[in-house]
Amino acid sequence: MPELPEVETVARSLARQVTGDRIESVWLGAKSEPLKSSAKVIAWALENARMAGVRRVGKQIVFDLVSPAGERRQWIVHLGMTGQLLLSSPDVVPKKHTHAILKLASGRELRFVDPRRFGRLSIAHEGDFRGTGLEPLEIDIPSFVALFRGRKTPIKSALLNQKLLGGVGNIYADEALFRAGIRPRRRAATLAREQLKTLHSSLKKVLREAIRLGGSSISDYVDADGKEGYFQFRHRVYGRAGEPCFVCHSPIKRVLIAGRSSHYCPKCQA
Numbered sequence: 001m002p003e004l005p006e007v008e009t010v011a012r013s014l015a016r017q018v019t020g021d022r023i024e025s026v027w028l029g030a031k032s033e034p035l036k037s038s039a040k041v042i043a044w045a046l047e048n049a050r051m052a053g054v055r056r057v058g059k060q061i062v063f064d065l066v067s068p069a070g071e072r073r074q075w076i077v078h079l080g081m082t083g084q085l086l087l088s089s090p091d092v093v094p095k096k097h098t099h100a101i102l103k104l105a106s107g108r109e110l111r112f113v114d115p116r117r118f119g120r121l122s123i124a125h126e127g128d129f130r131g132t133g134l135e136p137l138e139i140d141i142p143s144f145v146a147l148f149r150g151r152k153t154p155i156k157s158a159l160l161n162q163k164l165l166g167g168v169g170n171i172y173a174d175e176a177l178f179r180a181g182i183r184p185r186r187r188a189a190t191l192a193r194e195q196l197k198t199l200h201s202s203l204k205k206v207l208r209e210a211i212r213l214g215g216s217s218i219s220d221y222v223d224a225d226g227k228e229g230y231f232q233f234r235h236r237v238y239g240r241a242g243e244p245c246f247v248c249h250s251p252i253k254r255v256l257i258a259g260r261s262s263h264y265c266p267k268c269q270a
Contacts, residue, residue: 001059003172004137004168004207006216006229007079009223013224017087018054018087021104022048022050022051023102033117034119034120042123049067050066052066057129057131059169060131062129073124075122076121080118080119081116082114082220083119086113087110089107089108090103090107099119131166133163134147148196149189153188154258155184159173159176172210176207180202184257185255209234213229213231213234217229217230218232
């Protein structure tokens with residue numbers, strides 16, 4: 001599933017390319033699963049609207065829309081596990097599993113493709129949409145420390161809790177915990193303030209590096225131009241079970257925590 005760096009990469013790419021463009025018409029496929037709002041509401045909100053901006057909120061991409069009458073709305077796109085937002089020429093045959101096509105005044109098309117149909121499209125009036133959790137790239141140290149105070153759940157589970165931090169997923173939780181030297185099964189409440197300060201720093205560094213490299217292309221993820229990311233080549237533990245740690249050469253271990261795979265070094269992380 002695309003995580004914060006992948007969603008941020010797509011949002012930034014689209015913001016550069018479609019801000020100011022106008023949506024002339026909308027085609028929606030017959031599958032109902034991707035439509036969190038009704039097809040009628042989505043078409044009503046999008047058609048003839050100008051895209052005033054594109055940004056990320058948690059794991060959602062938010063298009064700020066302005067109608068011809070000046071009304072402001074938001075188009076919310078959650079990519080789910082395999083969703084893609086692709087800018088394309090109308091001459092290019094749409095991919096299988098294309099569920100939405102927006103024809104733009106610039107002559108291009110913005111297409112939503114999602115083979116597994118876990119992605120969601122919805123509409124909100126400006127100001128109505130609220131992401132869950134605090135923003136990992138903006139949270140300060142005192143607020144970060146306070147999130148985990150008294151929590152008996154594993155620190156890995158707490159990092160993945162979208163009600164606490166919006167956007168952190170499996171890959172970047174594993175990578176941040178490795179850099180902070182903390183095992184994923186450690187109870188959050190047992191971590192000292194200095195350990196949480198280190199984790200705070202490590203998480204931000206990992207997320208920013210991943211954004212700079214365009215995210216991790218492990219499965220279906222590509223950006224709005226169809227390009228893959230490169231952060232998967234910087235993974236130190238994620239997906240490397242049985243391989244030697246880059247620091248101490250111990251085999252990387254894989255465990256399940258709340259049904260999610262977690263990767264760590266048994267020597268470097270305590």
